[in-house]
Amino acid sequence: EAGVTQSPRYAVLQEGQAVSFWCDPISGHDTLYWYQQPRDQGPQLLVYFRDEAVIDNSQLPSDRFSAVRPKGTNSTLKIQSAKQGDTATYLCASSPGLGGFFGPGTRLTVL
Amino acid sequence: QQKVQQSPESLSVPEGGMASLNCTSSDRNFQYFWWYRQHSGEGPKALMSIFSDGDKKEGRFTAHLNKASLHVSLHIRDSQPSDSALYFCAASELPSNTNKVVFGTGTRLQVLP
Numbered sequence: 001e002a003g004v005t006q007s008p009r010y011a012v013l014q015e016g017q018a019v020s021f022w023c024d025p026i027s028g029h030d031t032l033y034w035y036q037q038p039r040d041q042g043p044q045l046l047v048y049f050r051d052e053a054v055i056d057n058s059q060l061p062s063d064r065f066s067a068v069r070p071k072g073t074n075s076t077l078k079i080q081s082a083k084q085g086d087t088a089t090y091l092c093a094s095s096p097g098l099g100g101f102f103g104p105g106t107r108l109t110v111l
Numbered sequence: 112q113q114k115v116q117q118s119p120e121s122l123s124v125p126e127g128g129m130a131s132l133n134c135t136s137s138d139r140n141f142q143y144f145w146w147y148r149q150h151s152g153e154g155p156k157a158l159m160s161i162f163s164d165g166d167k168k169e170g171r172f173t174a175h176l177n178k179a180s181l182h183v184s185l186h187i188r189d190s191q192p193s194d195s196a197l198y199f200c201a202a203s204e205l206p207s208n209t210n211k212v213v214f215g216t217g218t219r220l221q222v223l224p
Contacts, residue, residue: 004154031210042115042199042214043155056211064190091154100212102154 002026004103006092009051012109013082021077021106025094031055033100034067034077035091043091082110113203117216119209123221130190132218135198136181144183146174149197155214158185158198161224166168190222 005024013019025032031050035043046065047057051072060067064083069075079086089107093100117134124130132159136142143162147155159172161167161183166173173186186193 021167033212035214040197040217040219042117042217045211045213048211056193095155095210097210100157102156104152104154 004092004094004101006090006103006106008106009104010107010109012111014053014111015083016081019079019082019108021090021092021108023075023077023092023103025073025075025092026096026101029094029096029101030072031095031097031100032069032075033091033093033095034075035093036086037089037091037105039088046077079108080110084110084111114141114213115200117198117200117215117218119218120216121219121221123223124190126192126222126224128190128222130187130194130220130222132198132200132220133189134183134185134215136202138202139181140204140212142178142181143203144174144176145201145203145212146172146183146185147199147201147214148194149199149217151196153211155197155199166199187220190220191221192224195220195222 033048034046037043047060047067049069064080067077087110089105091105093102145160146158149155161176176183198218203212
């Protein structure tokens with residue numbers, strides 16, 4: 001069974017630049033999560049979807065971050081104007097119910 | 112406020128020894144627990160889940176849950192160098208329309224050959 005795939009694996013930006021992260025969940029998983037994981041810390045939930053609907057985006061910095069899952073399958077997380085504090089690994093996870101299967105993450109460095 | 116707290120922050124055990132990790136939820140709505148392990152450069156991988164009071168054993172890993180205190184522990188017997196990793200406890204809300212999962216702060220385990 002294919003796992004969760006993410007791209008790109010790495011991104012390096014200057015402050016103010018935009019970046020998009022893409023996630024392909026495990027087929028049939030209706031729930032998709034985006035987490036931010038600063039170095040040596042636990043994953044922190046940004047947003048999650050059930051199918052195409054946003055269930056909780058209360059931790060998503062809405063002025064610069066956006067996330068969509070238009071057909072209830074793949075998802076894109078976008079940062080409009082990156083800041084140094086956004087430096088972290090961005091993890092996508094999918095789940096058929098409780099729990100989750102994680103992708104390898106995208107490691108973002110903002111200079 | 113962090114809903115899921117883990118201790119210790121880091122732990123070293125000799126190869127073949129027992130490693131014990133602890134986790135507590137501060138929110139009674141979050142009482143379904145998982146343990147995840149994350150090796151460097153990879154995403155977290157689920158080790159096991161525990162939803163009921165008592166022990167759950169899977170190979171060298173045993174989880175113990177006390178729902179009254181919302182405390183869960185993970186014990187790794189016969190620790191191997193390959194067990195060296197970051198370990199996260201994750202807690203989920205009661206089954207509902209939401210499947211919100213929050214992660215703890217992590218414990219870094221080092222198994223010394």
